[in-house]
Each structure stands twice: as C-alpha cells, then as structure tokens.
Amino acid sequence: xxxxxxxxxxxxxxxxxxxxxxxxxxxxxxxxxxxxxxxxxxxxxxxxxxxxxxxxxxxxxxxxxxxxxxxxxxxxxxxxxxxxxxxxxxxxxxxxxxxxxxxxxxxxxxxxxxxxxxxxxxxxxxxxxxxxxxxxxxxxxxxxxxxxxxxxxxxxxxxxxxxxxxxxxxxxxxxxxxxxxxxxxxxxxxxxxxxxxxxxxxxxxxxxxxxxxxxxxxxxxxxxxxxxxxxxxxxxxxxxxxxxxxxxxxxxxxxxxxxxxxxxxxxxxxxxxxxxxxxxxxxxxxxxxxxxxxxxxx
Amino acid sequence: xxxxxxxxxxxxxxxxxxxxxxxxxxxxxxxxxxxxxxxxxxxxxxxxxxxxxxxxxxxxxxxxxxxxxxxxxxxxxxxxxxxxxxxxxxxxxxxxxxxxxxxxxxxxxxxxxxxxxxxxxxxxxxxxxxxxxxxxxxx
Amino acid sequence: xxxxxxxxxxxxxxxxxxxxxxxxxxxxxxxxxxxxxxxxxxxxxxxxxxxxxxxxxxxxxxxxxxxxxxxxxxxxxxxxxxxxxxxxxxxxxxxxxxxxxxxxxxxxxxxxxxxxxxxxxxxxxxxxxxxxxxxxxxxxxxxxxxxx
Numbered sequence: 001x002x003x004x005x006x007x008x009x010x011x012x013x014x015x016x017x018x019x020x021x022x023x024x025x026x027x028x029x030x031x032x033x034x035x036x037x038x039x040x041x042x043x044x045x046x047x048x049x050x051x052x053x054x055x056x057x058x059x060x061x062x063x064x065x066x067x068x069x070x071x072x073x074x075x076x077x078x079x080x081x082x083x084x085x086x087x088x089x090x091x092x093x094x095x096x097x098x099x100x101x102x103x104x105x106x107x108x109x110x111x112x113x114x115x116x117x118x119x120x121x122x123x124x125x126x127x128x129x130x131x132x133x134x135x136x137x138x139x140x141x142x143x144x145x146x147x148x149x150x151x152x153x154x155x156x157x158x159x160x161x162x163x164x165x166x167x168x169x170x171x172x173x174x175x176x177x178x179x180x181x182x183x184x185x186x187x188x189x190x191x192x193x194x195x196x197x198x199x200x201x202x203x204x205x206x207x208x209x210x211x212x213x214x215x216x217x218x219x220x221x222x223x224x225x226x227x228x229x230x231x232x233x234x235x236x237x238x239x240x241x242x243x244x245x246x247x248x249x250x251x252x253x254x255x256x257x258x259x260x261x262x263x264x265x266x267x268x269x270x271x272x273x274x275x276x277x278x279x280x281x282x283x284x285x286x287x288x289x290x291x292x293x294x295x296x297x298x
Numbered sequence: 299x300x301x302x303x304x305x306x307x308x309x310x311x312x313x314x315x316x317x318x319x320x321x322x323x324x325x326x327x328x329x330x331x332x333x334x335x336x337x338x339x340x341x342x343x344x345x346x347x348x349x350x351x352x353x354x355x356x357x358x359x360x361x362x363x364x365x366x367x368x369x370x371x372x373x374x375x376x377x378x379x380x381x382x383x384x385x386x387x388x389x390x391x392x393x394x395x396x397x398x399x400x401x402x403x404x405x406x407x408x409x410x411x412x413x414x415x416x417x418x419x420x421x422x423x424x425x426x427x428x429x430x431x432x433x434x435x436x437x
Numbered sequence: 438x439x440x441x442x443x444x445x446x447x448x449x450x451x452x453x454x455x456x457x458x459x460x461x462x463x464x465x466x467x468x469x470x471x472x473x474x475x476x477x478x479x480x481x482x483x484x485x486x487x488x489x490x491x492x493x494x495x496x497x498x499x500x501x502x503x504x505x506x507x508x509x510x511x512x513x514x515x516x517x518x519x520x521x522x523x524x525x526x527x528x529x530x531x532x533x534x535x536x537x538x539x540x541x542x543x544x545x546x547x548x549x550x551x552x553x554x555x556x557x558x559x560x561x562x563x564x565x566x567x568x569x570x571x572x573x574x575x576x577x578x579x580x581x582x583x584x585x
Contacts, residue, residue, distance in 0.1 A: 155510050197476055200391035207411055234403045235394040240387065240410040327461065330454040330490075361461060361479065363486040364545060392479035399480065400487075400548035 010066060012133040016115075017063035019130075020056055023114055028052045030110040036103040039093065040086045051086070055079055059137060068137040071144050080148065087149035091156065097149035104142045108135065161190075169195045171202035178279045179208040180272065184217030192228035199232060203241045210279035211236050214272045216247030226261045233266050242267065242282070246275035311336045313343050318350040319420060320382075321413065325358040333369045340373050344380045352377050353416045357388030367402040374407050383408060387416040443504040443515065446470075451489050451518070452498045460489045460501055464516065467503050471514050472574050481514065481572045484552040487545040488518045488568050496520025496566055506571065513554075513573040521565040528558055 020027070031037060031052040032045055041048035062068060062075035090100050115134055119127040169191070174180050179202045181195060199211055213229060215221070221229075233243040246269040248256070256263060269275040280287065311332060314321040320343055322336065340352055354370065356362070362370075374384035387410040389397075397403070410416035446467050449460055464485040468478040485501070492499040499520030506513035525531045532547045546568075550556040555571035 151510055196395060197391065200394060203411070204391060209411065209415070231395075231398045234398045235391070238386075238394040238397055238404065238409055239389045239391065240412075240415060327458050329458055360465075361482050361486060363483050363490070364548060365486075365490060392476045395476055396479045396483045396552065399551050400483065401551070402548070 012130050013063045013066045013068055015130055016068075016133050016137065017060045019115055019118060019134075020060035020063060023118065024053065024056050024060075026114060027056050027111055030114070031055070031107055034103070034107055034110070036086070036100070036107065039095075039103075040089050051082060054082060055141075059141065062140075063133075063137055068133065069140055071140065071147065076141075076144050083145055083148045084152055087145060088152040088155070091149060091152050097146055097153060100149045101142050101146040104145045105138075107141075108138045111138070169198055171198050173202075173206050173208075174212070174276055175280065175283075175285075177206070177208050177283060178210045178212070178276065179203065179206050180212035180214060180275075182214045182217065182272065186220070187218055187225045187228065189224065189228070192225065192232075196228065196232045196235060200235055200239060203236060203239055208241055210242050210244065210282065212244045212246055212272060212275045212279065214247045214275070215245065215252070216249070216272065218247075218252070221248075221252045221255055223259050223261055226256060226259065226263070230263070230266065242279075244269055244275040244278060246270070246272045310339065313339055315343075315347060315349065316417075319417065320344065320347070320349045320352045321355065322352065323355040323358065326360065328359070328366060330365060333366055337369050337373050337376070341376050341380075344377050344382050348380075349382055351382055351420045352384045353410075353413060353420070354384065354386050355388055355413050356386055356393070357390065357412065359393065360390070362389075362393050362397055364400060364402055367397060367400075367404060371404055371406060378406075383420065385410050385416040385419065388412045442507050444507075446503040446505055446514075448500060448502045450498075450500050451492045451520075454493070457486060457489050457493065461486050463503065464514075467505070467514055468572075471505060471512050473514075473572065477572060477574070480552040481516075484549040484570055485516055487549040488516070488570065491545050491568070492518045492520045492522075492566075495525075496522030499565075506573075508573075511573050513571055515569065515571045517567060517569045519565065519567045524562040524564055524566055525558070525560045526562050528560060532558075 028049050032048040037048040037052055041051060058075045058079040060075075061078070062070075062073045065073055065075060067073040067075075087097075087100055090103075091097075112131060112134060115131060116127050119130060169181060169183070172180050172182070179199070181199050183195065187195070195213075199213070202208060203211055213232065215229075218225070229245060233245070236243040244267045245263070248268055248270070267278070269278055277287065311322060311324060311328075314323075320340065322340065324336075328336075343349065344352065352373065354373070359366075370384075370386060377384045385408045386404070389409065408419070410419055447463055449463060450456055451460060461482050464482050465478065468481050473481065489501060492501070497520060499518065499522070502517045502519070504515040504517075506515055532550060546558075549568075549570065553570040553572050555569075557569045558566065559569075560566035
C-alpha cells in the first residue's frame with residue numbers, strides 16, 4: 001500500500017466514524033426493525049434500539065481507530081458481551097451461526113443507502129471509496145458475530161456435556177450405609193472426576209460406610225482409568241468409607257495384569273451382588289435362606 | 299482492606315477427654331504454629347492421661363495441605379508409641395480428593411465418617427484394619 | 438482465537454505463617470469470585486498454601502500476585518509466587534515426590550503441580566524462584582493457532 005492510499009484510507013475511516021456518530025439515531029431506527037434485533041428483543045423495541053445504538057457506537061470507535069479489518073480492535077471488545085448474548089439467544093431459538101451472520105449482512109444495505117445520501121448532500125466528493133470502507137467494516141462485523149455465535153454454540157455443547165456427565169453417573173443407595181455407582185460406557189478423565197465427586201458426596205449424604213464402584217458396563221480399563229479408580233478408593237478411605245470395585249470382567253482383569261497395575265489394596269468382587277454381600281457381611285448382616293433357616297454362602 | 303479474619307484468636311485447640319478417648323475438634327483455618335502446638339498438646343495429654351485413643355474431628359476443616367497432613371501423621375505415630383490409636387473423623391469430600399491428588403493418602407491413619415462412628419469403631423475390640431483385610435467379626 | 442486478558446486482583450507479602458493464612462483466605466475469595474466449584478477451590482487453595490509455604494521456608498519470604506484471567510469463554514486465576522531466595526539448583530529433583538530440603542513430606546512442589554491446570558517454574562541458583570500456577574473454570578482453553 002502506498003503512502004497516498006494509506007492516507008486516503010485514514011481519511012475515509014474518519015469520515016465513516018463521523019458519519020456513524022452523526023447519523024446514529026437514523027441508523028438505530030432502521031436497524032431496530034431488522035431481523036437480527038427484532039428476533040432477539042421481541043418484547044420491547046426500545047431495547048432493540050438500545051442494542052443497535054451500542055453497536056453503532058462500537059463500529060464508530062472501530063472506524064475511528066482505523067482498524068476496520070481487525071477482529072481484535074478495542075471497539076469490538078466493548079460489544080462482545082452484548083453480541084454473545086444476542087447470538088446465544090438466537091442459537092437457542094435454533095438459528096445456525098451462518099443464519100445469524102446473514103442477518104448481520106442484512107444490516108448493510110440500509111446503512112449504505114444512508115451513507116450515499118449523506119455524502120451526496122455534502123461536498124460532492126466521490127462516495128465510492130467510503131462505501132468500500134463501510135463495506136469492509138460491516139464485513140468485519142459479520143465475521144466477528146460469526147465467531148461469537150460459534151463460541152456461544154461451543155458453550156452450549158460444553159454445558160450439555162457436563163449435564164450428560166451428571167445424569168450418566170447416578171449414585172444409588174443399595175442398603176442403609178451402602179451406596180453404589182454402576183458405571184456404563186467409557187471412562188475418561190472428566191467423567192472419572194464427576195464419578196469421584198458424586199460418590200464421595202453420596203458417602204456423606206447417606207452416611208455410607210461402603211461404596212461400590214461397579215465397572216461391568218465399562219468396555220476397557222487403561223492405566224488412566226485404573227488410576228482414577230485407585231484415587232476414588234483412596235479418597236473414600238480418607239473419609240472413613242470402604243470402596244469395593246465390582247464387575248471386573250476377565251478381559252479387563254487380564255488388561256490390568258498386563259498393564260502391571262497394582263490393585264492390591266483395593267477390595268474387588270466379581271459382581272455387584274457379591275460386593276453387596278461382602279458389604280452386608282461386614283456390617284454384621286446375615287443373609288438367611290428361609291427354607292433351611294441357614295446362613296447362605298457369602 | 300477487610301479480610302473477615304482477625305488473625306489467630308488462640309494458638310491452643312482444646313483437647314477434650316471422653317472416657318478413654320481424647321477428642322480434638324478442629325475448625326476452619328489452622329495456623330502452622332497452632333498445628334504444631336496441637337501436636338505437642340496431644341502428645342502430653344496422651345502421656346499424662348494414659349488415654350487409649352485420639353479422635354481428631356476434621357469435619358470443620360476446609361483445607362488440609364501437606365503440612366497439616368504431616369501433623370496428623372505425626373500425631374498418630376506419637377500416639378502409637380504411647381499405645382494409643384488415632385482416628386481422623388469427618389473429612390470432607392473436597393479435602394479427601396485434594397489430599398489424594400497431592401499424593402497424601404495417610405496410610406497409617408484410621409478414618410471414620412464422623413465422631414460417633416469413630417467412637418463406635420474404637421469401642422469394638424478390633425485389630426487396626428487396612429483395606430483389603432476386612433473386619434473379622436461374625437466370621 | 439481469543440487473547441487472554443488479565444486483571445490484577447492483589448499482591449500479598451509472604452513473611453510469616455500468619456501471612457500464609459492471609460494468602461489462603463485471599464485465594465479462597467478470589468476463586469469464589471471467578472466461579473470455581475468447591476473441589477476446584479479446595480485444590481487451588483491447597484496448592485497456594487503449599488507454594489506460599491515454599492516461598493516462606495525455602496525462599497526466605499517473598500510475595501504472591503493473583504490475576505483474574507479472561508480468555509473468551511474461559512475464566513481463570515493465575516497466582517505467581519516470587520522470592521529472592523537461594524533458588525532451586527535441580528528443578529526436576531525438586532518436583533519429585535519425596536524430595537525435601539525443608540523437613541516436610543516433600544510433596545509441596547510436585548503435589549501443587551498436580552492440583553492445578555498449568556504450572557511453570559523459573560529459578561536459578563542465587564537468583565530466587567518464581568512459580569506460576571493457573572486454574573481455569575470448567576474446560577481449560579485449548580491452545581489454538583492464531584489466525585495471523
């Protein structure tokens with residue numbers, strides 16, 4: 001870029017900035033009826049106008065700084081929160097980020113018309129370059145909103161993933177003082193953490209002296225999962241509860257031996273039923289066969 | 299600036315005697331000096347009273363770092379030399395998780411869900427159990 | 438694509454074991470403000486307690502600076518412990534569990550590292566030590582390539 005064109009562009013961004021500030025009210029009145037604002041602020045048009053107003057101010061400040069192609073321009077940072085809220089609201093309503101971006105693009109015609117009328121009335125200078133500057137600025141805004149909408153989508157996914165984790169790990173009270181978590185599916189680090197926390201909370205809530213971790217539904221156990229199991233057992237012990245790991249299938253038992261993991265200090269039982277029987281026995285309960293009146297096998 | 303904390307009120311944690319058991323209840327923030335003082339006080343109390351057990355109630359403790367963890371381990375070791383057992387009761391889940399991540403599993407220490415459970419445990423004639431051995435009653 | 442911005446929350450001296458209590462208290466407040474869950478709060482306060490004690494015992498005292506972090510949708514807390522002590526001659530060894538020079542359990546540094554999401558240490562013999570830890574709420578931000 002030559003010095004000449006840089007200077008021209010500097011003038012142009014200043015003109016756009018002045019234009020945005022001078023025509024703030026007209027732009028706001030036009031934008032408030034556009035889909036982007038209308039669909040978010042369904043209740044009050046004043047709110048829509050207020051939101052449009054801060055967006056116009058943000059654009060004016062970006063133009064004033066001359067960084068019209070820069071998503072990181074300070075002017076944008078100021079409206080990030082507002083746009084995030086708007087994008088999140090549209091995303092909840094089922095709008096795809098591309099649709100939201102189109103709605104931003106739809107803001108451009110009305111403001112361009114206004115600019116052309118505005119400039120035509122002034123010193124008769126060619127409006128072309130300034131329209132280009134405004135178009136670039138609106139293009140950057142579109143990208144910025146798109147980025148914001150995408151990250152709002154990621155946020156929703158994160159939250160849903162967390163909710164899924166919580167429902168996927170129910171802690172069940174089996175008996176007075178005995179709780180169990182039947183684990184189903186792959187255990188990763190995040191899920192193991194949730195399992196550990198909910199099991200330990202249940203130990204407190206239920207005054208449980210025994211906690212059973214049933215891994216019948218866990219397809220594979222690698223060293224990381226085994227480590228998490230050991231940590232859960234150790235934490236439960238610190239709280240004064242005994243942890244029993246049940247449902248170790250032969251294939252998993254083999255993997256554990258192969259990996260050289262020492263589950264030595266962990267109490268293990270073949271099935272959830274065996275684990276419950278062990279816990280009941282430890283508690284002093286005796287299971288009696290009604291027909292014979294004799295204590296059944298443990 | 300207000301911190302909502304006006305420095306250590308007392309460096310002494312009261313040691314209660316219930317029958318054969320010394321009960322220590324820890325609350326909130328424990329300064330290093332107070333913890334060391336406690337270790338000394340319990341040592342003297344066990345020696346002077348020939349108590350058979352020490353129960354440390356940590357249900358009101360929000361943070362146990364490796365320093366306090368070491369204090370617990372040493373209290374237990376000292377008590378053991380004087381033929382007394384030590385039970386740590388009521389540890390909160392967040393504290394337990396943190397200690398395990400820290401690498402501090404306190405293997406030499408007996409634990410209980412709460413003070414009542416600790417007293418019940420001590421009343422039973424049992425050998426100190428380690429996980430995996432199980433209790434021998436009703437066998 | 439989001440830059441991490443920070444706001445300094447406080448700078449506290451670490452000169453006595455009463456200061457250690459202040460540090461824990463402050464980190465508790467700051468962590469609650471950032472929005473950490475109870476378990477994460479406990480981990481962070483415990484890590485801070487370990488590191489502050491290192492600063493006091495091994496570094497002969499120093500200070501801690503806490504900074505609120507904002508990285509797009511991730512929020513976090515950064516703590517930097519600085520002392521002008523003798524430094525750590527062998528960092529790898531100091532991070533090994535069981536290694537101790539101060540009569541503790543030798544879990545301070547290595548243990549603190551396991552309690553946080555990011556951990557870095559800057560030290561050289563004779564020039565003091567600076568340990569920085571960061572914890573994020575929820576998912577730590579993935580290191581992403583900047584577009585330009």
